[in-house]
Amino acid sequence: MSKKEILSGNQSIARGFYEAGGGVATAYPGSPTVEVIETMKEYHEDIYSEFSMNEKVALEVGIGACYGGLRTMVTMKHVGVNICMDPLMSFTQSPVDAGFMLVTGDDPGMASSQNEQDNRILGKFANMPIFDPSDSQDAKDFVIKGLELSEEYKTPVMLRITSRICHARSTVELGEREEHMGPKFEPDPSKYCMLPPHTFKHQYTMKERIEKLQERANDLEINKLEEKGSDVLVITSGICYYNFKEVCPDVDVFKLGMVYPLPIDKIKKLSEKYSKIIVIEEMMPFIENELKLHGIDCVGKEFFSFTGELHSEVIEEGLVKLGVIKERQLKDTSKDDTTARGPLFCAGCPHRPVFDILKKAKVNVIGDIGCYTMGLLYPWEVLNANISMGSSLGIIKGMRLAMDKQGDDQKPIVGVIGDGTFFHSGLPGFANLKYQLTGEENITMIVLDNATTAMTGGQPTGESYHMDNMGQDMSVEDIIRTMGYDDIQRVDQFNYKEAKKAIVDATKRKGVSVIITTRPCALRYKIKETPFEVDPSICIGCKTCIKTNCPPLRMKKYEGFDKEKSSIDPNQCVGCGICAQVCPVGAIKRKKESK
Ligand code: SF4
Numbered sequence: 286m287s288k289k290e291i292l293s294g295n296q297s298i299a300r301g302f303y304e305a306g307g308g309v310a311t312a313y314p315g316s317p318t319v320e321v322i323e324t325m326k327e328y329h330e331d332i333y334s335e336f337s338m339n340e341k342v343a344l345e346v347g348i349g350a351c352y353g354g355l356r357t358m359v360t361m362k363h364v365g366v367n368i369c370m371d372p373l374m375s376f377t378q379s380p381v382d383a384g385f386m387l388v389t390g391d392d393p394g395m396a397s398s399q400n401e402q403d404n405r406i407l408g409k410f411a412n413m414p415i416f417d418p419s420d421s422q423d424a425k426d427f428v429i430k431g432l433e434l435s436e437e438y439k440t441p442v443m444l445r446i447t448s449r450i451c452h453a454r455s456t457v458e459l460g461e462r463e464e465h466m467g468p469k470f471e472p473d474p475s476k477y478c479m480l481p482p483h484t485f486k487h488q489y490t491m492k493e494r495i496e497k498l499q500e501r502a503n504d505l506e507i508n509k510l511e512e513k514g515s516d517v518l519v520i521t522s523g524i525c526y527y528n529f530k531e532v533c534p535d536v537d538v539f540k541l542g543m544v545y546p547l548p549i550d551k552i553k554k555l556s557e558k559y560s561k562i563i564v565i566e567e568m569m570p571f572i573e574n575e576l577k578l579h580g581i582d583c584v585g586k587e588f589f590s591f592t593g594e595l596h597s598e599v600i601e602e603g604l605v606k607l608g609v610i611k612e613r614q615l616k617d618t619s620k621d622d623t624t625a626r627g628p629l630f631c632a633g634c635p636h637r638p639v640f641d642i643l644k645k646a647k648v649n650v651i652g653d654i655g656c657y658t659m660g661l662l663y664p665w666e667v668l669n670a671n672i673s674m675g676s677s678l679g680i681i682k683g684m685r686l687a688m689d690k691q692g693d694d695q696k697p698i699v700g701v702i703g704d705g706t707f708f709h710s711g712l713p714g715f716a717n718l719k720y721q722l723t724g725e726e727n728i729t730m731i732v733l734d735n736a737t738t739a740m741t742g743g744q745p746t747g748e749s750y751h752m753d754n755m756g757q758d759m760s761v762e763d764i765i766r767t768m769g770y771d772d773i774q775r776v777d778q779f780n781y782k783e784a785k786k787a788i789v790d791a792t793k794r795k796g797v798s799v800i801i802t803t804r805p806c807a808l809r810y811k812i813k814e815t816p817f818e819v820d821p822s823i824c825i826g827c828k829t830c831i832k833t834n835c836p837p838l839r840m841k842k843y844e845g846f847d848k849e850k851s852s853i854d855p856n857q858c859v860g861c862g863i864c865a866q867v868c869p870v871g872a873i874k875r876k877k878e879s880k
């Protein structure tokens with residue numbers, strides 16, 4: 286009897302790659318796909334896996350492994366594909382011998398992303414076939430099928446998965462691993478060197494293989510037609526398939542496993558049989574536009590939301606407008622059913638004192654991407670621009686130029702960037718900043734060095750290894766110094782007063798000053814020192830400590846006191862001491878160790 290397990294979509298992708306005989310898997314950590322590599326590291330030692338410095342490098346390592354004959358997978362979140370578009374657009378011209386799969390985690394509704402980006406568009410742009418799983422079983426099966434088709438048609442393929450499928454769990458039938466080894470690398474410029482005239486030839490290569498795959502799509506078993514005898518046909522894929530079935534189980538549905546290229550001939554034939562074709566898909570009208578391009582009459586986005594996840598309620602509403610169902614049955618889930626909680630820095634987070642200092646200093650702060658992006662949320666609200674990985678350095682330069690021209694040359698401007706983002710794409714920004722400025726402009730860059738990629742669960746950065754005692758140190762300070770910066774200070778932000786003085790003084794100096802804050806992530810390194818406590822007889826209830834927004838702090842009523850006073854949950858407190866340092870009356874002290 287076959288073995289079954291309940292797996293998340295991400296775990297299933299890792300499992301599929303293992304069963305498919307995968308050899309190398311690389312990634313840059315990013316929600317929603319981060320657990321794919323985590324799972325490989327934990328359970329699938331046969332596969333070499335790494336979290337690379339950024340998505341471009343991850344792809345390039347993957348390209349090398351694929352050229353060398355190993356089945357390869359590269360995973361990233363949707364915006365990560367933007368980072369690797371340059372090599373991707375040339376790589377997909379290569380006729381590959383070993384299976385290659387790019388996994389992109391799209392995020393309809395932007396649960397944990399700065400934008401909503403439909404990477405089916407990028408897959409088509411790069412001439413890749415695209416697979417779109419609906420559950421964990423699909424995710425595993427499509428990895429195996431995708432790699433098979435990759436080798437059969439000599440094309441890199443894309444697995445487009447969405448947050449809901451990545452994190453939801455469902456039953457998966459497990460198989461055995463089948464080893465696969467492609468041919469050894471044989472130098473062949475016509476395949477691996479993308480310059481004219483080879484590139485001209487490969488425009489035709491790519492066109493022909495997509496055309497062949499379009500033919501194949503007509504009888505591809507992962508494109509499934511379910512007939513119930515209705516006179517309308519719904520074409521859908523991904524999670525929309527299940528959300529649609531929940532609302533409308535008795536309508537004919539064509540569930541697409543491969544969403545590009547589409548089984549155009551088959552759909553053309555089907556269109557003769559149905560009075561209407563309805564396309565249900567999240568984000569952009571990708572399938573709908575493809576069908577219309579081929580002259581197939583259909584409706585879609587005008588009846589369903591153009592953004593966010595297409596929950597069953599949204600689909601039901603659209604189907605009522607279309608007259609497919611008479612009235613709504615599903616109850617709208619009220620927003621009041623759950624308690625809203627905003628994202629929050631952890632107890633003892635080393636970013637908290639920095640944002641407290643910046644807020645009080647009332648300076649113009651340019652943010653970057655990482656957990657410190659939460660500096661734009663209540664109660665900090667200090668970030669004034671936040672665009673993409675590593676962008677703080679370019680933006681701060683442009684804004685400085687504009688501020689100086691507007692006569693604001695005395696106003697300080699501060700950029701913040703984490704060490705993970707520094708290594709990801711901050712390095713070229715630092716280099717550009719150094720050699721493009723006169724040295725007279727007032728810019729302060731703070732590198733929030735917590736020695737991890739904290740936002741995605743604590744993956745290592747170039748700076749993590751000294752904390753992990755792995756002897757592979759790369760020092761942010763040494764790198765910046767080597768670039769030619771000399772105004773660099775390392776500060777211990779848990780020494781609040783000194784850190785405040787260093788930061789505020791730096792914002793007043795001309796030239797680019799760099800501050801590196803040095804406390805590691807409390808969560809990643811499991812830091813827990815003796816907690817602090819409030820003496821209610823000293824506390825004046827001013828709430829200065831509460832404003833540091835540390836989770837263990839709250840106001841409460843003590844017996845014998847009329848006014849509410851601050852208190853600290855000792856189980857949550859990790860003993861960083863920031864609240865004690867901001868208290869104006871010294872009411873917060875470290876607990877005495879019990880003997
Ligand atoms: S010492 Fe204060 S700021 Fe630090 S973790 Fe405990 S409650 Fe939070």
Ligand code: SF4
Nearest residue numbers: 824825827828830868
């Ligand atoms: S800062 Fe000090 S005085 Fe103010 S509420 Fe907190 S513990 Fe009490």
